[in-house]
Amino acid sequence: MTRELFSVETDARLTTVDVTDRIAAAVPADLESGTATGFVEHTTAGLIVQENESRLRGDLESFLRELVPDEGHAHDQLDGNADSHLRAALLGPDVTIPVEDGKLALGTWQSVLLVECDGPRTRTVSVTTVGE
Template sequence: MFGVETEERTEAVDITDRVADEIPDDATGVCTVFVRHTTAGVVVQEAESGLLEDIESFAEGLAPSDGGYRHDRIDDNADAHLRATVLGESVSVPVEEGELAMGTWQSVLFVECDGPRTRKVDVRVTS
């Protein structure tokens, strides 16, 4: 498990190297990356800077912050919960001999929807 610090309300962060650091050298199986929060998500996508910005804009467009949501009476962050619902809280990636077995342009991205915050990401490998 490791922490991710964000500086913006909505922010996409490439965490591929940090996930890879959690994988034992001799592991083969499936790596599950799980975000322990209801207002953040994790996806597999390209980590190109323009696309990271596009992902942030897309997430913001999924649920406008001024949507008049009932949950806002409690925490004023219903938009973040709704965005995270669409993004999902986990991804599974094959692992071969201690390495993430992803495509050339694939990366593991953490997507913050209610920042800035410090979040926890859990990484587990099963064979």
Template sequence: MGTARFDVETDARLDVSDVTDRVADAVDDAAGTDADACTVFVRHTTAGVVCNENERRLLSDIEELLASAVPDEGWSHDELDGNADSHLRALLLGNSVTVPLADGELDLGTWQSLLLVECDGPRTRTVSVVTH
């Protein structure tokens, strides 16, 4: 079992970044070939991690879905810091995903990628990869 971390710079309030290659590198750094799985965890309450296809139009659709599903305004938490929508969008996504490993490599399907979904950017996000 091992842990590795990396940072991701996001560019917009809602932004989807493919982190698959960086996760694969982190798995190499953390585990070797003994681990059976890895958990990818974003250490923030206004970002999420998902497994889906990295296709330009779909990434745009993900951003649009989140924007339309959770309105920007009208939430109680906005009285504190104006980002309740970001917390609620991240809640829908989840902050981690677990991926099986085969011979020390990510065992993803043909069209699967690991995506960091920023909901309160632009920011620097820290992603942890734990092999187990």
């Protein structure tokens, strides 16, 4: 088992960042078969597997805004970011991807996206790989 960390800078309150290459780079060269798990170490961001297409990424952001209103939540009395926590809860903090022949076994249109829900921020993502 190996574990590597990397940072991601985001530039907007709700945005997506393609981190596929960063996760792939964390897969050890000698890992022929196994899994790679990416985990964002924050409660107001998530990781998803989705197509990295600009219009779809915009649709995803709009969808999250429609599902979770920006205001009107009890936690807002504390620090004004309940919407970010709720959106991240819908997405989840992690993805697990098979590794085959030393590479992420993603489908043709699949990418790993970090979804920032409370930016701009610096986020930490850990990648844990396990071989079979």
